[in-house]
Amino acid sequence: MPDTRFPENRKQLPKVLVFDTSGPFVAVGGGTNGSFGGRVLDMAKGQAETLFPTIEGFLTDSGWTLADIDVIGVATGPGNFTGIRISVSAARGLGLALGIPVFGITQFELAYGHLPVPHGTLVSVPAPRDLAYVQGFGTGVIIGQPQIIDPAHPPRDLQLPFEMEIRGHRASEIAVHFNAAGYDDAYKPDPARMADIAQTKYLEAAAFPPPPAPNYVKPPDAAPARDTPPRIVA
Structure with missing residues (x-):
């Protein structure tokens, strides 16, 4: 069950997963006390089978168990539909079982750390098929909805x-279309x-x-089966 005394009893040096x-x-x-680290395993498939063994390995290396964790952070997207479901479902289940808070973190935050970014920024992160996910930010506020775009032909x-700058994935390519400043930066996962x-x-x-x-932005690529489903006999 959720901690009903949060935030009054929260720790100033929480253990974070x-x-x-x-x-x-x-x-x-x-990690804890500002000392953070982690590991990144590159894989096109198999995340569901790999996530919990990797978590267990990290906890063992840290000398912790799940019962020691005070807070969980999970990436909510945008990104791969199935991948987002795997991690968000796992985080929600662990948070409920342990009674600890779980905070969603978008890829835009992961790209540029603690938002807000500078006033008038469009943040861009990679999307499948050579596209980009983008989100606008003002002074401490989100502007509009995240979109998936073609950086070569942005809407x-x-x-x-107001005066705009673009930061992140193929930023300078997008910026040309708006007479704006563009600052290219390659996105990569960073657990710390x-x-x-x-x-x-x-x-x-x-x-x-x-x-x-989950912050999907785009619907899943999978489509419902066209075949008529079989009749279920009670």
């Missing part, structure tokens, strides 16, 4: 209502940065957070 399976990898990490509605963000969310939270929700 984080994980991310939103792309072709399994990233697991954490005009990406223009923010993720743990730092999770700790900050934990220490700053005004209440026990709701369970994290």
